[in-house]
Amino acid sequence: MSKIEDRCRLVLVAPDIPDGLERVKLVGDALKGGDVASVIVPQYGLSDADFQKHAEALVPVIQKAGAAALIEGDTRVAGRAKADGIHIAGAAAALAEAIERHAPKLIVGGGNATDRHHALEIGELRPDYVFFGRTDGDIKSEAHPKNLALAEWWASMIEIPCIVMGGMDPQSALAVAETGAEFVALRLAVFGEAEQAPSVVAAVNALLDEKAPRFEG
Template sequence: MPDADNRCRLVLILPEGEDIAQRAAMLEGALKGGDVASVILPQYGLDDGQFQKHAETLVPIVQKAGAAALVAGDTRVAGRAKADGIHVAGGIEELAETVEKFTPRLIVGGGNATDRHKALEIGEVQPDYVFFGRIGGDIKPEAHPKNLALGEWWASMIEIPCIVLGGTDPQSALSVAETGAEFVALDRAVFADPAQAPHVVAAVNALLDEKAPRFEE
Protein backbone atom coordinates (compact mmCIF):
# COMPACT_ATOMS: atom_id res chain seq x y z
CA MET A 1 0.00 0.00 0.00
CA PRO A 2 1.42 3.43 -0.95
CA ASP A 3 2.44 5.67 1.92
CA ALA A 4 -0.44 8.03 2.73
CA ASP A 5 1.67 10.18 5.07
CA ASN A 6 3.23 12.15 2.24
CA ARG A 7 -0.05 13.25 0.65
CA CYS A 8 -3.42 14.69 1.62
CA ARG A 9 -5.25 12.28 3.93
CA LEU A 10 -8.90 11.65 4.62
CA VAL A 11 -10.81 12.90 7.66
CA LEU A 12 -14.37 11.63 8.16
CA ILE A 13 -17.21 13.57 9.78
CA LEU A 14 -19.83 11.20 11.16
CA PRO A 15 -23.38 12.35 10.32
CA GLU A 16 -25.99 12.85 13.01
CA GLY A 17 -28.21 10.05 14.25
CA GLU A 18 -29.91 8.80 17.39
CA ASP A 19 -29.27 5.08 16.93
CA ILE A 20 -25.87 4.19 18.41
CA ALA A 21 -25.71 0.69 16.87
CA GLN A 22 -26.52 2.05 13.42
CA ARG A 23 -23.88 4.78 13.67
CA ALA A 24 -21.30 2.29 15.00
CA ALA A 25 -21.93 -0.08 12.08
CA MET A 26 -21.75 2.78 9.58
CA LEU A 27 -18.46 4.00 11.04
CA GLU A 28 -16.92 0.53 11.26
CA GLY A 29 -17.80 -0.06 7.62
CA ALA A 30 -16.26 3.20 6.42
CA LEU A 31 -13.05 2.61 8.37
CA LYS A 32 -12.61 -0.78 6.69
CA GLY A 33 -12.26 1.05 3.37
CA GLY A 34 -8.68 2.19 3.90
CA ASP A 35 -6.56 4.99 5.33
CA VAL A 36 -8.40 7.51 7.52
CA ALA A 37 -6.37 10.02 9.55
CA SER A 38 -9.14 10.99 11.95
CA VAL A 39 -12.87 11.02 12.53
CA ILE A 40 -14.75 14.06 13.85
CA LEU A 41 -17.71 13.11 16.04
CA PRO A 42 -19.99 16.15 16.38
CA GLN A 43 -22.55 16.49 19.17
CA TYR A 44 -25.34 17.72 16.85
CA GLY A 45 -28.63 17.78 18.78
CA LEU A 46 -27.71 15.14 21.37
CA ASP A 47 -27.78 16.19 25.00
CA ASP A 48 -24.57 15.64 26.97
CA GLY A 49 -25.76 12.33 28.42
CA GLN A 50 -26.72 10.88 25.04
CA PHE A 51 -23.56 12.26 23.46
CA GLN A 52 -21.51 10.61 26.19
CA LYS A 53 -23.03 7.21 25.37
CA HIS A 54 -22.45 7.69 21.65
CA ALA A 55 -18.85 8.83 22.17
CA GLU A 56 -18.05 5.89 24.48
CA THR A 57 -19.17 3.49 21.73
CA LEU A 58 -17.73 5.34 18.73
CA VAL A 59 -14.33 6.55 20.01
CA PRO A 60 -12.91 3.00 20.49
CA ILE A 61 -14.07 2.03 16.96
CA VAL A 62 -12.10 4.94 15.51
CA GLN A 63 -9.02 4.19 17.60
CA LYS A 64 -9.09 0.47 16.79
CA ALA A 65 -8.86 1.39 13.11
CA GLY A 66 -5.73 3.44 13.83
CA ALA A 67 -7.40 6.82 13.35
CA ALA A 68 -7.67 9.72 15.82
CA ALA A 69 -11.10 10.28 17.38
CA LEU A 70 -11.92 14.00 17.64
CA VAL A 71 -14.99 14.94 19.66
CA ALA A 72 -16.77 18.15 18.64
CA GLY A 73 -18.94 19.39 21.48
CA ASP A 74 -18.67 18.93 25.22
CA THR A 75 -15.02 18.73 26.29
CA ARG A 76 -15.96 16.67 29.34
CA VAL A 77 -17.45 14.06 27.01
CA ALA A 78 -14.17 14.01 25.08
CA GLY A 79 -12.24 13.41 28.31
CA ARG A 80 -14.53 10.71 29.67
CA ALA A 81 -14.68 8.88 26.33
CA LYS A 82 -10.85 8.98 26.14
CA ALA A 83 -10.95 10.69 22.75
CA ASP A 84 -7.69 11.67 21.07
CA GLY A 85 -8.75 15.24 20.56
CA ILE A 86 -11.31 18.01 20.54
CA HIS A 87 -12.68 19.78 17.48
CA VAL A 88 -13.80 23.27 18.49
CA ALA A 89 -16.68 24.48 16.35
CA GLY A 90 -17.09 27.73 18.31
CA GLY A 91 -15.19 30.98 18.12
CA ILE A 92 -11.59 31.92 18.75
CA GLU A 93 -12.02 32.49 22.50
CA GLU A 94 -13.34 28.96 22.97
CA LEU A 95 -10.53 27.59 20.83
CA ALA A 96 -7.86 29.52 22.75
CA GLU A 97 -9.22 28.26 26.09
CA THR A 98 -9.37 24.67 24.83
CA VAL A 99 -5.82 24.83 23.45
CA GLU A 100 -4.55 26.22 26.76
CA LYS A 101 -6.36 23.61 28.82
CA PHE A 102 -5.81 20.44 26.79
CA THR A 103 -2.64 20.82 24.67
CA PRO A 104 -0.47 18.77 24.32
CA ARG A 105 -2.43 16.02 26.06
CA LEU A 106 -5.11 16.09 23.37
CA ILE A 107 -5.22 17.19 19.74
CA VAL A 108 -7.08 20.51 19.59
CA GLY A 109 -8.18 22.16 16.36
CA GLY A 110 -10.97 24.28 15.07
CA GLY A 111 -12.70 26.16 12.35
CA ASN A 112 -14.84 29.20 11.69
CA ALA A 113 -11.99 30.59 9.63
CA THR A 114 -14.22 32.36 7.11
CA ASP A 115 -11.49 34.68 5.81
CA ARG A 116 -7.71 35.15 5.92
CA HIS A 117 -7.80 37.54 8.85
CA LYS A 118 -9.81 35.10 11.01
CA ALA A 119 -7.60 32.23 9.93
CA LEU A 120 -4.47 34.08 11.06
CA GLU A 121 -6.11 34.93 14.40
CA ILE A 122 -6.90 31.23 14.84
CA GLY A 123 -3.31 30.38 13.91
CA GLU A 124 -2.02 32.68 16.66
CA VAL A 125 -3.54 30.48 19.38
CA GLN A 126 -1.47 27.57 17.98
CA PRO A 127 -4.09 24.84 17.45
CA ASP A 128 -2.99 21.48 16.05
CA TYR A 129 -4.97 22.16 12.87
CA VAL A 130 -7.27 24.73 11.28
CA PHE A 131 -10.53 23.64 9.66
CA PHE A 132 -11.82 25.43 6.55
CA GLY A 133 -15.54 24.87 6.10
CA ARG A 134 -18.26 24.13 8.59
CA ILE A 135 -19.71 20.82 9.70
CA GLY A 136 -22.85 20.26 7.64
CA GLY A 137 -21.65 22.71 4.98
CA ASP A 138 -21.09 20.05 2.30
CA ILE A 139 -24.25 20.69 0.29
CA LYS A 140 -22.83 20.79 -3.26
CA PRO A 141 -20.89 18.14 -5.21
CA GLU A 142 -17.72 20.23 -5.21
CA ALA A 143 -15.85 21.74 -2.29
CA HIS A 144 -16.74 25.39 -1.63
CA PRO A 145 -14.42 27.60 -3.73
CA LYS A 146 -13.77 29.91 -0.77
CA ASN A 147 -12.58 27.01 1.39
CA LEU A 148 -10.33 25.78 -1.42
CA ALA A 149 -8.83 29.25 -1.83
CA LEU A 150 -8.25 29.61 1.92
CA GLY A 151 -6.73 26.13 2.13
CA GLU A 152 -4.35 26.85 -0.74
CA TRP A 153 -3.26 30.19 0.75
CA TRP A 154 -2.83 28.66 4.22
CA ALA A 155 -0.96 25.54 3.09
CA SER A 156 1.52 27.62 1.08
CA MET A 157 2.35 29.87 4.03
CA ILE A 158 1.63 28.37 7.43
CA GLU A 159 3.08 25.27 9.06
CA ILE A 160 -0.02 24.42 11.12
CA PRO A 161 -1.86 21.71 9.13
CA CYS A 162 -5.28 22.42 7.68
CA ILE A 163 -8.37 20.35 6.99
CA VAL A 164 -10.55 21.51 4.10
CA LEU A 165 -14.15 20.33 3.80
CA GLY A 166 -14.88 18.56 0.51
CA GLY A 167 -18.23 18.32 -1.27
CA THR A 168 -20.83 15.58 -1.67
CA ASP A 169 -18.92 14.08 -4.62
CA PRO A 170 -16.02 11.88 -3.45
CA GLN A 171 -13.98 13.25 -6.39
CA SER A 172 -13.94 16.63 -4.60
CA ALA A 173 -11.20 15.16 -2.38
CA LEU A 174 -8.76 15.63 -5.23
CA SER A 175 -9.48 19.35 -5.65
CA VAL A 176 -8.77 19.73 -1.93
CA ALA A 177 -5.52 17.74 -2.22
CA GLU A 178 -4.44 19.96 -5.10
CA THR A 179 -4.52 23.01 -2.81
CA GLY A 180 -1.69 21.50 -0.77
CA ALA A 181 -3.96 20.97 2.27
CA GLU A 182 -2.84 18.14 4.55
CA PHE A 183 -6.37 16.76 5.07
CA VAL A 184 -9.72 16.60 3.30
CA ALA A 185 -12.88 16.16 5.37
CA LEU A 186 -15.79 14.22 3.87
CA ASP A 187 -19.24 13.61 5.33
CA ARG A 188 -22.11 13.10 2.88
CA ALA A 189 -19.72 11.94 0.14
CA VAL A 190 -18.92 8.88 2.27
CA PHE A 191 -22.03 8.35 4.40
CA ALA A 192 -24.95 9.25 2.07
CA ASP A 193 -25.34 5.51 1.46
CA PRO A 194 -23.75 3.74 4.46
CA ALA A 195 -23.53 0.44 2.54
CA GLN A 196 -21.24 2.15 0.04
CA ALA A 197 -19.05 3.89 2.66
CA PRO A 198 -16.19 1.32 2.61
CA HIS A 199 -16.07 1.47 -1.20
CA VAL A 200 -16.06 5.27 -1.22
CA VAL A 201 -13.21 5.42 1.32
CA ALA A 202 -11.25 2.91 -0.77
CA ALA A 203 -11.93 4.86 -3.97
CA VAL A 204 -10.91 8.19 -2.42
CA ASN A 205 -7.67 6.68 -1.13
CA ALA A 206 -6.94 5.20 -4.57
CA LEU A 207 -7.62 8.57 -6.18
CA LEU A 208 -5.31 10.37 -3.72
CA ASP A 209 -2.62 7.68 -4.08
CA GLU A 210 -2.69 8.12 -7.83
CA LYS A 211 -3.16 11.87 -8.30
CA ALA A 212 -2.62 13.87 -5.11
CA PRO A 213 0.54 16.00 -4.99
CA ARG A 214 3.24 14.69 -2.64
CA PHE A 215 4.55 16.73 0.27
CA GLU A 216 8.23 17.44 0.45
CA GLU A 217 10.00 15.73 3.32
Protein backbone atom coordinates in the same frame (compact mmCIF):
# COMPACT_ATOMS: atom_id res chain seq x y z
CA MET B 1 4.57 2.39 -3.22
CA SER B 2 4.67 5.84 -1.63
CA LYS B 3 3.90 6.57 1.99
CA ILE B 4 0.38 7.78 2.66
CA GLU B 5 1.72 10.52 4.93
CA ASP B 6 3.26 12.35 1.98
CA ARG B 7 -0.11 13.26 0.47
CA CYS B 8 -3.48 14.62 1.53
CA ARG B 9 -5.25 12.18 3.87
CA LEU B 10 -8.90 11.53 4.57
CA VAL B 11 -10.76 12.73 7.67
CA LEU B 12 -14.32 11.48 8.23
CA VAL B 13 -17.13 13.43 9.87
CA ALA B 14 -19.44 10.98 11.64
CA PRO B 15 -22.95 10.96 10.17
CA ASP B 16 -26.04 12.47 11.80
CA ILE B 17 -27.76 9.26 12.99
CA PRO B 18 -29.75 9.23 16.24
CA ASP B 19 -29.45 5.43 16.59
CA GLY B 20 -26.14 4.87 18.40
CA LEU B 21 -25.66 1.25 17.31
CA GLU B 22 -26.33 2.08 13.68
CA ARG B 23 -23.91 5.00 13.82
CA VAL B 24 -21.15 2.83 15.33
CA LYS B 25 -21.66 0.13 12.69
CA LEU B 26 -21.61 2.64 9.82
CA VAL B 27 -18.45 4.39 11.01
CA GLY B 28 -16.78 1.03 11.75
CA ASP B 29 -17.60 -0.26 8.26
CA ALA B 30 -16.30 2.94 6.62
CA LEU B 31 -13.00 2.63 8.49
CA LYS B 32 -12.48 -0.84 6.97
CA GLY B 33 -12.28 0.81 3.54
CA GLY B 34 -8.76 2.17 3.91
CA ASP B 35 -6.63 4.91 5.42
CA VAL B 36 -8.45 7.47 7.59
CA ALA B 37 -6.42 9.91 9.67
CA SER B 38 -9.18 10.90 12.08
CA VAL B 39 -12.93 10.94 12.65
CA ILE B 40 -14.67 14.09 13.92
CA VAL B 41 -17.78 13.32 15.99
CA PRO B 42 -20.31 16.19 16.09
CA GLN B 43 -23.15 16.34 18.61
CA TYR B 44 -25.84 17.26 16.05
CA GLY B 45 -29.21 17.26 17.85
CA LEU B 46 -28.31 14.75 20.54
CA SER B 47 -28.85 15.55 24.21
CA ASP B 48 -25.66 15.76 26.28
CA ALA B 49 -26.40 12.34 27.82
CA ASP B 50 -26.99 10.69 24.44
CA PHE B 51 -23.91 12.39 22.97
CA GLN B 52 -21.88 10.94 25.83
CA LYS B 53 -23.19 7.43 25.04
CA HIS B 54 -22.49 7.85 21.32
CA ALA B 55 -18.96 9.08 22.01
CA GLU B 56 -18.17 6.24 24.40
CA ALA B 57 -19.36 3.71 21.80
CA LEU B 58 -17.64 5.35 18.82
CA VAL B 59 -14.23 6.28 20.24
CA PRO B 60 -12.91 2.70 20.72
CA VAL B 61 -14.09 1.70 17.23
CA ILE B 62 -12.29 4.68 15.69
CA GLN B 63 -9.11 4.11 17.70
CA LYS B 64 -9.03 0.39 16.95
CA ALA B 65 -8.96 1.24 13.24
CA GLY B 66 -5.87 3.41 13.83
CA ALA B 67 -7.61 6.77 13.43
CA ALA B 68 -7.78 9.63 15.94
CA ALA B 69 -11.19 10.23 17.55
CA LEU B 70 -12.01 13.95 17.79
CA ILE B 71 -15.11 15.03 19.70
CA GLU B 72 -16.68 18.26 18.45
CA GLY B 73 -17.40 20.93 21.02
CA ASP B 74 -17.71 19.16 24.35
CA THR B 75 -14.45 18.79 26.25
CA ARG B 76 -16.08 16.86 29.11
CA VAL B 77 -17.51 14.28 26.71
CA ALA B 78 -14.09 13.98 25.05
CA GLY B 79 -12.42 13.36 28.40
CA ARG B 80 -14.93 10.81 29.64
CA ALA B 81 -14.92 8.94 26.33
CA LYS B 82 -11.08 8.90 26.30
CA ALA B 83 -11.03 10.54 22.88
CA ASP B 84 -7.78 11.63 21.23
CA GLY B 85 -8.83 15.22 20.79
CA ILE B 86 -11.34 18.02 20.59
CA HIS B 87 -12.64 19.82 17.52
CA ILE B 88 -13.71 23.39 18.31
CA ALA B 89 -16.02 24.85 15.68
CA GLY B 90 -16.51 28.18 17.49
CA ALA B 91 -14.58 31.41 17.63
CA ALA B 92 -10.92 31.89 18.53
CA ALA B 93 -11.68 32.50 22.22
CA ALA B 94 -13.21 29.01 22.62
CA LEU B 95 -10.28 27.46 20.80
CA ALA B 96 -7.77 29.39 22.95
CA GLU B 97 -9.44 28.12 26.12
CA ALA B 98 -9.44 24.51 24.88
CA ILE B 99 -5.75 24.71 23.90
CA GLU B 100 -4.81 26.20 27.25
CA ARG B 101 -6.67 23.51 29.19
CA HIS B 102 -6.10 20.38 27.10
CA ALA B 103 -3.02 20.68 24.87
CA PRO B 104 -0.70 18.89 24.40
CA LYS B 105 -2.42 15.97 26.19
CA LEU B 106 -5.20 16.06 23.61
CA ILE B 107 -5.24 17.07 19.94
CA VAL B 108 -6.96 20.46 19.80
CA GLY B 109 -7.91 22.07 16.50
CA GLY B 110 -10.76 23.83 14.82
CA GLY B 111 -12.02 26.54 12.68
CA ASN B 112 -14.59 29.10 11.91
CA ALA B 113 -11.82 30.56 9.80
CA THR B 114 -14.13 32.31 7.36
CA ASP B 115 -11.47 34.65 5.99
CA ARG B 116 -7.71 35.26 6.11
CA HIS B 117 -7.91 37.54 9.14
CA HIS B 118 -9.75 34.94 11.25
CA ALA B 119 -7.47 32.17 9.97
CA LEU B 120 -4.37 34.06 11.12
CA GLU B 121 -6.03 34.83 14.45
CA ILE B 122 -6.61 31.09 14.93
CA GLY B 123 -3.09 30.30 13.70
CA GLU B 124 -1.55 32.52 16.38
CA LEU B 125 -3.03 30.16 18.99
CA ARG B 126 -0.93 27.31 17.53
CA PRO B 127 -3.69 24.69 17.32
CA ASP B 128 -2.86 21.22 16.03
CA TYR B 129 -4.82 22.00 12.86
CA VAL B 130 -7.07 24.64 11.32
CA PHE B 131 -10.39 23.62 9.77
CA PHE B 132 -11.77 25.44 6.73
CA GLY B 133 -15.52 25.02 6.42
CA ARG B 134 -18.11 23.55 8.75
CA THR B 135 -18.46 19.87 9.60
CA ASP B 136 -22.01 20.01 8.19
CA GLY B 137 -21.01 22.28 5.32
CA ASP B 138 -21.12 19.65 2.58
CA ILE B 139 -24.29 20.99 0.99
CA LYS B 140 -23.03 20.93 -2.63
CA SER B 141 -21.19 18.33 -4.65
CA GLU B 142 -17.97 20.37 -4.63
CA ALA B 143 -16.03 21.86 -1.73
CA HIS B 144 -16.86 25.54 -1.15
CA PRO B 145 -14.61 27.65 -3.44
CA LYS B 146 -13.85 30.07 -0.58
CA ASN B 147 -12.53 27.23 1.57
CA LEU B 148 -10.37 25.94 -1.30
CA ALA B 149 -8.93 29.44 -1.81
CA LEU B 150 -8.21 29.85 1.90
CA ALA B 151 -6.55 26.43 2.06
CA GLU B 152 -4.31 27.16 -0.92
CA TRP B 153 -3.19 30.45 0.65
CA TRP B 154 -2.70 28.82 4.06
CA ALA B 155 -0.82 25.75 2.85
CA SER B 156 1.60 27.92 0.85
CA MET B 157 2.78 29.92 3.89
CA ILE B 158 1.75 28.36 7.24
CA GLU B 159 3.15 25.15 8.71
CA ILE B 160 0.10 24.33 10.86
CA PRO B 161 -1.81 21.59 9.01
CA CYS B 162 -5.26 22.32 7.64
CA ILE B 163 -8.37 20.23 7.09
CA VAL B 164 -10.79 21.34 4.37
CA MET B 165 -14.43 20.25 4.28
CA GLY B 166 -15.11 18.54 0.98
CA GLY B 167 -18.41 18.26 -0.88
CA MET B 168 -21.04 15.57 -1.32
CA ASP B 169 -19.16 14.11 -4.27
CA PRO B 170 -16.19 11.90 -3.25
CA GLN B 171 -14.27 13.35 -6.22
CA SER B 172 -14.23 16.70 -4.38
CA ALA B 173 -11.36 15.24 -2.30
CA LEU B 174 -8.98 15.76 -5.21
CA ALA B 175 -9.74 19.49 -5.51
CA VAL B 176 -8.93 19.80 -1.80
CA ALA B 177 -5.68 17.85 -2.21
CA GLU B 178 -4.64 20.12 -5.07
CA THR B 179 -4.68 23.14 -2.72
CA GLY B 180 -1.82 21.60 -0.75
CA ALA B 181 -4.06 20.90 2.27
CA GLU B 182 -2.91 18.04 4.47
CA PHE B 183 -6.41 16.66 5.06
CA VAL B 184 -9.83 16.52 3.38
CA ALA B 185 -12.96 15.97 5.48
CA LEU B 186 -15.87 14.03 3.99
CA ARG B 187 -19.27 13.29 5.51
CA LEU B 188 -22.21 12.76 3.13
CA ALA B 189 -19.80 11.76 0.34
CA VAL B 190 -18.97 8.67 2.41
CA PHE B 191 -22.08 8.14 4.54
CA GLY B 192 -24.82 9.25 2.14
CA GLU B 193 -25.37 5.64 1.00
CA ALA B 194 -24.68 3.50 4.05
CA GLU B 195 -23.70 0.29 2.29
CA GLN B 196 -21.30 2.17 0.01
CA ALA B 197 -19.20 3.73 2.83
CA PRO B 198 -16.24 1.25 2.80
CA SER B 199 -15.97 1.27 -0.99
CA VAL B 200 -16.09 5.09 -1.09
CA VAL B 201 -13.25 5.31 1.45
CA ALA B 202 -11.27 2.84 -0.67
CA ALA B 203 -12.01 4.79 -3.87
CA VAL B 204 -11.02 8.15 -2.34
CA ASN B 205 -7.74 6.67 -1.10
CA ALA B 206 -7.06 5.24 -4.56
CA LEU B 207 -7.82 8.64 -6.14
CA LEU B 208 -5.47 10.44 -3.74
CA ASP B 209 -2.77 7.79 -4.21
CA GLU B 210 -2.93 8.27 -7.95
CA LYS B 211 -3.47 12.01 -8.36
CA ALA B 212 -2.85 13.99 -5.16
CA PRO B 213 0.28 16.14 -5.13
CA ARG B 214 3.09 14.91 -2.89
CA PHE B 215 4.45 16.97 -0.01
CA GLU B 216 8.14 17.74 -0.08
CA GLY B 217 10.02 15.87 2.62
